Amino acid sequence: AQTVTQSQPExxxxxxxxxxxxxxxxxxxxxxxxxxYKQPPSRQMILVIRQEAYKQQNATENRFSVNFQKAAKSFSLKISDSQLGDAAMYFCAYKGRYGNKLVFGAGTILRVKS
Amino acid sequence: DAGVTQSPTHLIKTRGQQVTLRCSPKSGHDTVSWYQQALGQGPQFIFQYYEEEERQRGNFPDRFSGHQFPNYSSELNVNALLLGDSALYLCASSFASQPGNEKLFFGSGTQLSVL
Structure with a gap:
């Protein structure tokens, strides 16, 4: 079974x-x-960024980018120029190419200080 | 264009009771998935419905059942409620013709409290 681990609670x-x-x-x-995925207090899950495993190039969406290391099975999210609106719970998730379900990590709470 | 809508937003039930949660998918979507998110945890997959049939099921007991209607909307039913069923229930919709690269759209969830 697939597992996802987020080691930073906050x-x-x-x-x-x-x-x-x-x-x-x-x-x-x-x-x-x-x-x-980002989950603000409104509780709605919002997709931040997506990476396809067969693509070596790291995905980027504006201020959000990932560091995908397939051999190490690592997938980190970098947020540049952090804004107050970025404060939320962030979840990492996995989906097999032909699977039907997302497997989520436990989440990381991100706090942004002004 | 309405996104994924769920009702009700909050619900309080007593142990042993039964509950029905509802979900309307995003316009144009034909697949509905349900997730349970316990406090402080990531969502866990309950099941997915496509063409009015359960396509895949997660590790949940038979007390959890669902249904999909011809208009693609869906219901999640939970029988014999336990305290441990207290959670946020999220519905997500997608378009099946994008296999392997489905972009899920989530609703804001139904917060179920079992007393």
Missing amino acids: MSVQEAETVTLSCTYDTSESDYYLFW
Whole structure:
């Protein structure tokens, strides 16, 4: 079975600074997708960024980028120029290419200080 | 364009009771998945419905059942409620013709409290 581990229960960052959230996963599959989701107090899960395992190039979405290390099964999220609106719970998630479910980590609370 | 809508937003039940949660998928989506998110944890997959049938099920007991209607909306039913069923229940919709690269859209969830 696939597992996702987020070892940082909570992180803090100063506004305008950069922060990196860590995620490791375990799978025997070779083709899969990795995601970072943001869950603000409104509770709605919002997709931040997506990485396809067969692509070596790291995904980037504006201020959000990932460091995908397939051999190490590591998938970290870097948030640049942090903003107050980035404060939320962040979840790392895994999905097999032909699977139907997302497997989530336990989450990291991100606090942004002004 | 309405996103994924869930009802009710909050619900309080007593142990042993039964509950029904509802979900309307995003317009154009035909697949609905349900997740349970306990306090302080990540969501866990309950099951997924496509073409009115359960396509895959997670590690949840038979007390959890669901249904999908011809208009793609879905219900999650939980029988014989336990205290441990208290959680946020999230519904997510997607379009099945994007296999392997499904982009899930989530609702804001139903917060269920079992007393």
